[in-house]
Amino acid sequence: MSKRENYENQTEALLQPIIERFGVEIYDIEYVKEGSDWYLRAYIDKPDGVNINDCEMVSRALSDALDKEDFIEDSYILEVSSPGLGRALKKDKHLAKSLGEEVEIKTYKPVDQQKEFEGILKAFDADTITITIDNGEKTFARGEIALIRLALHF
Helix, strand or coil: CCHHHHHHHHHHHHHHHHHHHHCCEEEEEEEEEECCEEEEEEEEECCCCCCHHHHHHHHHHHHHHHHHHCCCCCCEEEEEECCCCCCECCCHHHHHHCCCCEEEEEEEEEECCEEEEEEEEEEECCCEEEEEECCEEEEEEHHHEEEEEECCCC
């Protein structure tokens, strides 16, 4: 297990009792380096959406728990937020909740001369993701997909 995965897993374990106390759920946790700074990001959600107060309460409680456990060697910036409207669908639980929703898929390499697709998320399994598009269905190998997220329309 990489350092990143270890930190994310330990943070998720610390966060579990906190989110239960505040009535939210963990959407995702990521530990990433951007420029010269490390970020520990916890994305939280609830059925009617999270607000700034939810993020603030969870952030304070998580910060205290992280300070107490002190398992992250690097200095980092803690962020707690909503996953947003155009949220990335990284895990099977995200895909399952989004079945029937409109999604955007970006591929690493062109597929049928294009790298961006939009359609309704129809199905997924361990190896593939299928969307319904104008002229039928399109199935992608998971390894082809650089990003899948909920589509945004304004």
